[in-house]
Amino acid sequence: MDGNGRWATRRFLPRTAGHVRGVQAVRKVVESCGRRGVEFLTLFAFSSENWRRPKDEVSLLMKLFMQTLEKEVDQLVEQGVRLRVVGDLAAFEPRLQGLIHSAQEKTAHNTRLNLTIAANYGGRWDILNAMRSVLRTQPELLRDPEKLDETVLAPHLSMAFAPEPDLFIRTGGEQRISNFLVWQLAYTELYFTPDYWPDFGDSQLEAAFEWYRGRERRFGRTSDQLTPASN
Ligand code: IPE
Ligand code: MG
Numbered sequence: 001m002d003g004n005g006r007w008a009t010r011r012f013l014p015r016t017a018g019h020v021r022g023v024q025a026v027r028k029v030v031e032s033c034g035r036r037g038v039e040f041l042t043l044f045a046f047s048s049e050n051w052r053r054p055k056d057e058v059s060l061l062m063k064l065f066m067q068t069l070e071k072e073v074d075q076l077v078e079q080g081v082r083l084r085v086v087g088d089l090a091a092f093e094p095r096l097q098g099l100i101h102s103a104q105e106k107t108a109h110n111t112r113l114n115l116t117i118a119a120n121y122g123g124r125w126d127i128l129n130a131m132r133s134v135l136r137t138q139p140e141l142l143r144d145p146e147k148l149d150e151t152v153l154a155p156h157l158s159m160a161f162a163p164e165p166d167l168f169i170r171t172g173g174e175q176r177i178s179n180f181l182v183w184q185l186a187y188t189e190l191y192f193t194p195d196y197w198p199d200f201g202d203s204q205l206e207a208a209f210e211w212y213r214g215r216e217r218r219f220g221r222t223s224d225q226l227t228p229a230s231n
Contacts, residue, residue: 080112
């Protein structure tokens, strides 16, 4: 979700106004994904690098995060949304950690849409964290490192509960991953749009899906191998 600041600056508004509108866009997109039958939606809300922003902006983002968790949980329950938050949550203030915990609990039985918020998340952090967890739980692998393969590591990643993403959408015009799900995006279709996040909604989502429908996912195979007759 990129472009909140520029959306606001263009309107001679403070950047924070862009973040407030960004939350409204989240609401729209969650609702739209639920309606369209999307099973997993993961939003990159705050990267481990975002702490470098001015103090005021960071604290507004934290405040917005808390307010939204408090205000929206009932709505999520109503929509059948299960909320999870992934990232290094220990860095957040205890009140925010508590709100995250209780929102996860309250929505734990929902099955319609799995909404994951990546907060204080970094893809490299995720892989390192998974490695540490492997070493802690299977120290015997140190004697036989050849046994460490993708199937050993993947269950320790923070998104282990979800399939790898089919589609990645970045708003705001930059064409990079910026340390999002670096392991899981290996075969994901990457979609970049100049739209700023606050302007992203149902019709922009439809445009992304339309683009995705035109992609051919080969996973390293040739085009011919994908047609059932030639398999
Ligand atoms: C994304 O919008 C929101 C967060 C990272 C929280 P930005 O704040 O990065 O907006 P720009 O890139 O400055 O326009
Ligand atoms: Mg940005």
